[in-house]
Each structure stands twice: as structure tokens, then as C-alpha cells.
Amino acid sequence: QPIYLADYTPPNWLIDDVHLTFRLAPNATRVVSRIAFRPNPDTASRDFFLHGEALTLIDARIDQKPVTPDLVEGGLRCSVPDAPFIWECEVEIDPANNTALEGLYMSSGMYCTQCEAEGFRKITYYPDRPDVMATFTVRIEGDMPVMLSNGNPVSQGPGFAEWHDPWPKPAYLFALVAGDLVNHPGQFTTRSGREVELNIWVRPGDEGKCAFAMEALKKSMTWDEDVYGCEYDLDIFNIVAVDDFNMGAMENKGLNIFNSSCVLASPETSTDANFERIEAIIAHEYFHNWTGNRITCRDWFQLCLKEGLTVYRDAEFTSDMRSAPVKRISDVIALRARQFREDNGPLAHPVRPESFVEINNFYTATIYEKGAEVIGMLKRLVGDDAYAEAVRLYFNRHDGQACTIEDWLSAFQDVTGRDLTQFKRWYSQAGTPRLKVTEDFKDGTYTLHFEQHTPATPGQPQKAPQVIPIAVGLLGPNGHEVMETTVLEMTEARQSFSFEGLTARPVPSILRDFSAPVILERATDNAERAFLLAHDTDPFNKWEAGRALARDGLIAQIREGAAPDAAYLDAIHAMARDDSLDPAFRALALGLPSQDDLAQTLADLGTTPDPQTIWEALETLRQARAQHCQDLATRLHAQFQVTDPYRPDAEQSGARALANAALGMISRLDGGAQAQRQYDAADNMTQQLAALSCLLQSGTGAEAVQRFYDQWRHDRLVIDKWFTLQIVHADPQDAAATAARLTAHPDFDMKNPNRFRATLGALAANPAGFHHASGAGYELLAEWLIRLDPVNPQTTARMCSAFETWKRYDAARQDMIAGQLDRILDTPGLSRDTTEMVSRIRGA
Numbered sequence: 001q002p003i004y005l006a007d008y009t010p011p012n013w014l015i016d017d018v019h020l021t022f023r024l025a026p027n028a029t030r031v032v033s034r035i036a037f038r039p040n041p042d043t044a045s046r047d048f049f050l051h052g053e054a055l056t057l058i059d060a061r062i063d064q065k066p067v068t069p070d071l072v073e074g075g076l077r078c079s080v081p082d083a084p085f086i087w088e089c090e091v092e093i094d095p096a097n098n099t100a101l102e103g104l105y106m107s108s109g110m111y112c113t114q115c116e117a118e119g120f121r122k123i124t125y126y127p128d129r130p131d132v133m134a135t136f137t138v139r140i141e142g143d144m145p146v147m148l149s150n151g152n153p154v155s156q157g158p159g160f161a162e163w164h165d166p167w168p169k170p171a172y173l174f175a176l177v178a179g180d181l182v183n184h185p186g187q188f189t190t191r192s193g194r195e196v197e198l199n200i201w202v203r204p205g206d207e208g209k210c211a212f213a214m215e216a217l218k219k220s221m222t223w224d225e226d227v228y229g230c231e232y233d234l235d236i237f238n239i240v241a242v243d244d245f246n247m248g249a250m251e252n253k254g255l256n257i258f259n260s261s262c263v264l265a266s267p268e269t270s271t272d273a274n275f276e277r278i279e280a281i282i283a284h285e286y287f288h289n290w291t292g293n294r295i296t297c298r299d300w301f302q303l304c305l306k307e308g309l310t311v312y313r314d315a316e317f318t319s320d321m322r323s324a325p326v327k328r329i330s331d332v333i334a335l336r337a338r339q340f341r342e343d344n345g346p347l348a349h350p351v352r353p354e355s356f357v358e359i360n361n362f363y364t365a366t367i368y369e370k371g372a373e374v375i376g377m378l379k380r381l382v383g384d385d386a387y388a389e390a391v392r393l394y395f396n397r398h399d400g401q402a403c404t405i406e407d408w409l410s411a412f413q414d415v416t417g418r419d420l421t422q423f424k425r426w427y428s429q430a431g432t433p434r435l436k437v438t439e440d441f442k443d444g445t446y447t448l449h450f451e452q453h454t455p456a457t458p459g460q461p462q463k464a465p466q467v468i469p470i471a472v473g474l475l476g477p478n479g480h481e482v483m484e485t486t487v488l489e490m491t492e493a494r495q496s497f498s499f500e501g502l503t504a505r506p507v508p509s510i511l512r513d514f515s516a517p518v519i520l521e522r523a524t525d526n527a528e529r530a531f532l533l534a535h536d537t538d539p540f541n542k543w544e545a546g547r548a549l550a551r552d553g554l555i556a557q558i559r560e561g562a563a564p565d566a567a568y569l570d571a572i573h574a575m576a577r578d579d580s581l582d583p584a585f586r587a588l589a590l591g592l593p594s595q596d597d598l599a600q601t602l603a604d605l606g607t608t609p610d611p612q613t614i615w616e617a618l619e620t621l622r623q624a625r626a627q628h629c630q631d632l633a634t635r636l637h638a639q640f641q642v643t644d645p646y647r648p649d650a651e652q653s654g655a656r657a658l659a660n661a662a663l664g665m666i667s668r669l670d671g672g673a674q675a676q677r678q679y680d681a682a683d684n685m686t687q688q689l690a691a692l693s694c695l696l697q698s699g700t701g702a703e704a705v706q707r708f709y710d711q712w713r714h715d716r717l718v719i720d721k722w723f724t725l726q727i728v729h730a731d732p733q734d735a736a737a738t739a740a741r742l743t744a745h746p747d748f749d750m751k752n753p754n755r756f757r758a759t760l761g762a763l764a765a766n767p768a769g770f771h772h773a774s775g776a777g778y779e780l781l782a783e784w785l786i787r788l789d790p791v792n793p794q795t796t797a798r799m800c801s802a803f804e805t806w807k808r809y810d811a812a813r814q815d816m817i818a819g820q821l822d823r824i825l826d827t828p829g830l831s832r833d834t835t836e837m838v839s840r841i842r843g844a
Ligand code: ARG
Pocket: 116, 117, 246, 247, 249, 250, 251, 284, 285, 307, 360, 363
């Protein structure tokens, strides 16, 4: 039952325009459609099939004459004229019982929709595929005070509202919202003078948490005009916050719908990290108006065409608004944690997959984040000017069309004259390339020898060499740069590059700015890493040197029982006290490799990772570091207290991040006394939550946990944090029990995806706890996935990835996980989503 990219055929019928009327009722909403179909001149078949799921057909007519369609699996068929005709249809749906949160559903008393990828077929019968684009006119009848759809408002009165979207779009961009909502208004004038009304719609009580998102929206609109020449194209832009939402947000034309956690913000309830994420997601959804909506995808295999590009664009935006190095380092941390992990396991798939069972399972780190890396590599290879020109050509050529990766690459080939055939392998080959480096130095010539190899992934035993842009700089022995960043273009399996005229053997800084999503393998020593941490001019590689130093020391602790590495402790102390460095950078450099990173590194080295040992090694290192940096931590914590009124900008959040990293060290020595003072005095969530984490960490958090709950029990988003924190900071042997206890808390609600993730997702985010030898973590997660599956298959399926690393563990753990995976698979009526995920993870 998989669908294949190779089987793509164009639609037999095209649509000129669509009229929809909704008569809203919680359990019996009527949807009346009137659709003008015409034959596609490019196809011969006149077979007429419309997608439809969970619909009750009330009436169907063709050119006003009643017809009786064949209701078939997944939709209906009907005999139709061999000429343009009008399809009219009425169906009934049940939004109040739609817990899958796909199609039209209800959340806290409001109606809302999520159609991407294939949810529109749960609203009415339709060719629910992205290459069928049409203009929509929507009439909503009901008693809700606010009733919204895509496009511009046409008219409204008591009990109805009408909307018209003049831009042809696929059904996945359709949206409808109706509820008792209040708006935070704004205004934007585009550079060609269009006055745009902006609104953020929220439930009453949340209106005080919209100002930040509104500013982010205006900044995004300006940035897209300035940097990409993209202007907004309707008279109104609406954003709605919804509590129950499977993903982060959705770019519906003119009516973006957001998970409330990705839009609502206030200093008291949101952390600096929340603010930054909200700004990025507002930008992401807004940028989709061009990269996704005006130019959309021909089919779902092309998902990275809009997602990779839009993630790349939102990263550029964040780099411009905040600190580019900090953004890059954070993105690489996330890429390695999620995408490398995916690429290395049973769920590995290409940036453009060639088959899928359920497309919702492919909204992955590979498609989004690796997809964005591929755009970044392309830009680095062709240069900024050619990139800008190619994007402009792509926009001009394909505005209003549903496109493919080939269309995108053609624009680059046409502008640059470059043959991108080999580059295209980044779209078709799964797996993370390993890049081995050796070097030699003779007679003033320094040579780097590279060898690339991509391990086999499911369905792809053999890999061909990729085009790898390798940004390299060279440093002299005194720490001065002797060669600025140069981009080497590797295309062969093995390739060498020489640099002449050097007076001494240089220290190389390879893969600057993380110029390609590969794993660099190079034998080097602590001294060189400490040297790069001190002297590299490239912020990413400076950070990377510290990270590698920490990682190697931890690996030695784990494998050889070594003591914490003195070279690391000295180097990190020198870095942290260097006041010429950005505090945000220092805070990042004080981070340590995650338990999951270390587990993978060990597996790559042929050592079966033991989660408990990894956890203990990190604890030991943190304790040693706290002692080593004792005075410095006290100094930093005091020095970086922010006294100005709270601002969530890069500067203040960098200061808070460094002060809180220092607090983490202090708490390991003072039993939480300083953290308690910070908790008591905190007037913003960043400070409060950091202090609470430290208290939990030092085992003195019980009282603060209770006070936190009493203070925030009426704020769902804050209570999500409360659930998560207790589980991620639980000791490994208590984590499953803590999660289990919290699933019994009256505020636990499995129907709310945020709450479910805050609880069961948090368990998976505590690796030593989740993988505890008792197997209690596995069992608890499996149990809840089985319970959630009939309610919300999409969220269930996504969370199965907690098991994706199972093959790296010992036989006892593998047996327990296999048992749980089989238990899930054996569940009667298991959804297609979860069945696909679990079977792929379980493997052959
Ligand atoms: N297009 C949305 C975004 O990237 C994500 C929607 C995902 N929806 C889904 N059902 N998988 O912002």
C-alpha cells in the first residue's frame, strides 16, 4: 500500500473555482460544495475520483442533476460528462468528535482546521492533492462571534461571514476558524503601498500575550521584502492561536493557525528560548506565503521544496535579527540531535523520499532541517549573488504553479550554467556522509586528504559520492589566521587539496560554519582542540573545538574509567572567563554533548552504550567542572544579572543564558541555596525555570515544584513546562515512575498533544530514565502510545521515534524494546500512521 514518486500522474480534472458553505454545528456540521471542474487537456483519462474520509454524503449533483456516486475506499467515483461541469455536494461531519485534529475539529469550544497534508478530504469530497489549485469562496453560517477563512473578507452579518481568496491554492492550504475570539490588531504597509490589516486571534484572557508575535510578524514582512523581494498579497493577514494542535503551526493562505505554544508569549510565562522560537515560527509560516503557497508542491514527495527552503529562510531571518553564530551553533546542535539520529537509524530516508505509506510521517528532521542544509550548501557553492538571481528566476517562472525539486534546481542551472546532477544526490541519498581527513606538510605545502563514505540506509545499500562544500581556514602556530575561509568543493570519493607558501605547519579549521551536514572524522589531540577553542576566528569551529574536547574526555571517562579531562576543564575555564566573547556564545560553549550524542558516538566506536554509565559520566564531569570553575561561576552569575526591564532580545537572553549556566555550576556546590534565592526573586519565566531546574537537579526542588504549580495552575502552557521539568530532571531510576505518576495527575489530558508530549515526550528526553534497565520506561511509553493511537494517530506515530535508536543498545534492552514494538503492532485496529512507523523501526 505504499505510494511511489515514480507513479505520479497529473490530475484528470482541474478546478477553476470552489464555493463552500459551512453550516456549523458541533456534531453535525453541513458542508456544501460547488466546484467547477474541467478536463485536464494534458491527460487522456476522464476517470473521476474524489478523496473523502469520515464524511456522510447527503446529496450530490452534476450540472444540477442528482447523481449517485460509488462510495469507495478513501473517496468516491462517479461517471461524469466529457466536458466542463459543476459538481455540487453536501456532506455532514462531526467536528466535536474529531480528536485526530485533522480536518475540521473543535478545540476549547472553537472550530478550527488542519488540512496539510491530507485533511481536506475529511471536510468534503475533493481532489485532495497539491497540484490541483483553485480560487475559493467560503460562506460560514453559525452563531460564533468570529468566523474566518482564507483570503479577503467579502461580507458579514449576524450569523454569517463570507471570504474570498483570489489566489489559486491547493486544498491543504484551506482554513476555517470560528469561535469566541479576541484580536490583537496591527497594521502593515507593503513597499508598494498595500495596506494590510493584521490580527492575532486568541481566546479571551490571552490577549496580553500577543504583542511579541505581532512585532515578529511585522519584522518578517519587512525582511521578506528587503531580502527576497517578496511582498504580501492580500488585504488581511490573520493568525489564530489554538490549544490543541498536532504540530507547531500551519501556513494556510492568509489565515495561519498556530499551536498556542508557538505564538503566545509574555515575560512572566515564556522563556527566552520560547520567545526566540515564536519569532522564528511566525517568520517561517509567513515566509511560506511565497515558498509554499504562491509556489507550491506538485506532490508530497516534493515536501522539502517548500519546507527545506522555508526553514532555510527562517534561519537567515533569525541570523539577521539576532546573532548569526549563535543561531548556527544552535541549529547544528538540533540537526545532530534529531536529523543525524534519524539518518543513522531505521527511519533514515532521503530529503526527497521515493515512497511513503502515510505522508504525515514524513514531516521529519530530514525533510525540514537536512532540507534546509541542502539549500545552504547550494548557496555556498553558487555564491550569494547567483543564489539571489536563481531564486528570483524560480519565483518569476513558477508563480502560481505546483512544482518539483527539478524546477528548483533548473533555475540554478540556468542562472549559473552549473551541472547540478551530482548535487541532486543530496535529495535522493539518505544517510549522513562520514568525511575522513588526513594531512601532510612538506616544503611549505600543506595538503588535506579527504575521503567520503556514506553508510548504507534502509533500501539504499550503495551510496555514490556527494558534492561536499568544505569551508576551510588555516591558523599559524601563533594563533593568527594564515588562510581565510576558502570553500573546497569535494566531488570524488577521495580528494586532496593543497595550500602552498606556508612557513610553518598550520592548524586547520575544517568545515567552518558547518558548511555541510556530514560527520568529520579526524585524528587530533587535545592540545590542538584547545588551540582552536582559543584562536579559531570561525565561531562555529571555535565552539566545535570545545565540544569535541568535552566529548573525547567523556568517551575516555566512559570507556576507560578516566577522570574528567584536565585539558577540557582548563580550556573551558579560559573560554568562559573571556569577556571579549559574546555571553550567549559562552553559554553555548558551556553546554555538553547530550546523552544521546554520546550513545551514538560510542556505538560508532564499537562500544555498546550503557545509558546509566553515560549519565554518570556527565554528572561526574559537571561536578568536576563546577569545582574547577567555582570562583568564576560566582563572578559570572553576578556579572550577568540583567537589571534593565525584561527584553527577550539576543543581548539580554545571552546574559541570562550565561548567568544561568553559572547557576547550574553553583547549585552543584551549594545545595541549591543560590537557586532558591533566584527562584524566590524571579520576575520572569527564564529566571524562574532555570532556578527550578537547578533545584530539581540538586534534589531540593519539592517545595518549589508545589509553589510553581499553585502559581501557574491556570496557565496551560506553563503547566506543560511543570510536567516536563519534573520528568527530565528525575533520576534515571525514578523517571518512569515520575512520568507514570504525572499521567495520573488531574491536569494530564492525553487529547491535548502539548500535554501528552510534555509528559511522555519528556520521558523519552531523559535517556537514562527512558532506557533504564528495568524496562519501565519502554513499557510506560508503549502503553500510552497504544492508548493514544485511536484518539490521535498522528501524534502517536511521531512519538514512536523515541524507539528509533534501539539497535545500538545491548541485547537485554533490544529484547525489551522489540517486545514493546510488537505489542504496539499487535494492537487491533492500529492506525496506518503508527503501523508504518513501528514497522519501519522494528525492521525486517
Ligand atoms: N506546513 C507546516 C509547517 O511547516 C507543518 C504542517 C504539518 N502538518 C502535518 N499534518 N504534518 O509550518
